[in-house]
Amino acid sequence: MDDPDRYIGHNVATIRVRRGWSQQQLADKTIVDGKAISRSALANYESGDRIVDSRKLLYALATALQVSLAELTGHAEDRHLSAASAFHLAAPRIEAALMSAGQSDDDHEPAAVDLLARDANRAMDLRMAGDLSSLGAILPTLITDCYRRTTLGAAVEREAAWAALSRAAFATGLASKGLGLVSLSWNAARVTAEAALACGDRVALAASEFVSSQVLLAMPGSVTASLGRAQSAIDSLEGDLTGSPEGMQLYGMLHLQASLASAATGHESAGHLDEARDMATRTAAVGDAFRLDFGRPNVDIWGMSVALEEGRGSDAIEIAATVDHEQIATAERRARYFIELARGYSQEGEYPQAMAALLNAESIAPQYVRSRSIVRELSGYMLRKAKRELGTGELARFAERVGALESHGLTSSRL
Structure with a gap:
């Protein structure tokens, strides 16, 4: 670690504060041998009064904070762990x-x-x-x-x-x-x-069709199949799904998937989005089917994705302005909101705003953000195109965390 003051406990404290967590919250999440560590022990690690001297504790802290070991140790050989x-x-x-x-x-x-x-x-x-x-x-x-x-x-x-x-x-x-x-x-x-x-369970069957369509959309040459799968499920399961709130939520998710696949294939997407909005309105006061966080904010985030797929970055930014992201219930969905906002800003050439949105996403759900290929692609693109606007330090560090340096043939020394 180049800076002697940046010991592991110092880095733990820095990341914890960035997350907005109290010491007690982090202590409760740090499980060693099946038990959470105490707040006082964590305080001593952060202050440097106790050393993080076991790999078991180091792994537990990294898992709780959802970071790589390298972000705690500063050692390059830990960057992929x-x-x-x-x-x-x-x-x-x-x-x-x-x-x-x-x-x-x-x-x-x-x-x-x-x-x-x-x-x-x-x-x-x-x-x-x-x-x-x-x-x-x-x-x-x-x-x-x-x-x-x-x-x-x-x-x-x-x-x-x-x-x-x-x-x-x-x-x-x-x-x-x-x-x-x-x-x-x-x-x-x-x-x-x-x-x-x-x-x-016909609702669970709809959930399986939703996943299948998602997989096909991620496969080269299968976008048309993705749309066909979603549309077929909509047609065949409508009668089974629209009779219950949970079913209507999955019916709405299938329409969201169909809207994105439609945009990817050049077909009209608005009708599917309208149907999903209607389902969101009708199920606003009910539960969360299959933990998909279906609802109007989610429909709007998918609307952002559709706009981006169709090259309408400014429309995605406008939609984002109507979403109260503080009211989005889950970390994954809040992070996706900021990723899509970053993509919108990037399409419009507003790179500092895009970088800020990516950092927001990372602070909310670091594992999720760092695993997304679109994040690596976007940060690599900005490394190549926008270095003057962004500077090299913060962007390079983010790109390294998400693996964009290696995937784009870049190194820190070249930035």
Whole structure:
């Protein structure tokens, strides 16, 4: 570490303050050997009165703060050991759990159905919070246990296990798609559909179609297929979905996906957005189906995405001005709001504003932001095009954190 005053505890304190967290909040999130550390211990680490002298504690602090080890240690060799990388490391085990359908080599007794339902909901919450490391840690066992419970006990318990599996697989599908793990995401969507059909949940079936369309939109040459998948689900499931608030929310999400795919294929997108707005108005006072945070702010954020897909950066900025981002419930969605705002500013050549929006996004959900390929592309673009306007220090540091330096063939010495 070049600056002797910037010891690990100092960096912990700096990042904690940037997050807007109290010492108690960070202490509660820092789990070592299954227990949270105390506030007084954290205070001593931050002040330098105690040294962070174990890798176990260092990993716990990095995971709680959702940063790479390098941001705490200052050592270049730690730069790739991000908390989000835990999901990548867990991906083979997650895929094995999906493919083996509960028949893994580990013959442990599966958790009770009520605990599986709780953990499936937690998996969806972790995804929306952008906490990919914690999500990756629970998914292999959760999926395996859900599968095993589908063959045990009374019919009502087996059905509940299928319902829990549909939610766990759904969280897997969207999280892995966002990380570019499209094969894993596709398999997770398939399992979501399998579980939905087994328990007769048409809303969960719509959720599986939403993930499938998202995966196709991320694949080269499959944009038309993405639109066709979303439109087919809208047509075939309308009668099943529009009779309940939860169903209407998934129906609205399918229209949002269809609007984005329409924009990507040059088709008219406004009709799908209008339908989604109508669903948001009609379900404003109900719950949060599949933890997708459906509602008017979310519809507006998707509207920003559609405008950007159609090259209308100024329209995306105008839409952003109508959204009260403080009222967006989840970290993932708030971060996406600022990413889309950054893209809008970039399209309009307003690079300092774009940089500020990206930093806002990173402060809200660092794992999520650093895992997005669009963020790496955008920051790399600004490195090449806007260095004079932005200066090199802050932009270069951000680009290094999101991996844009390597992916764009740049190094700090060249900036």
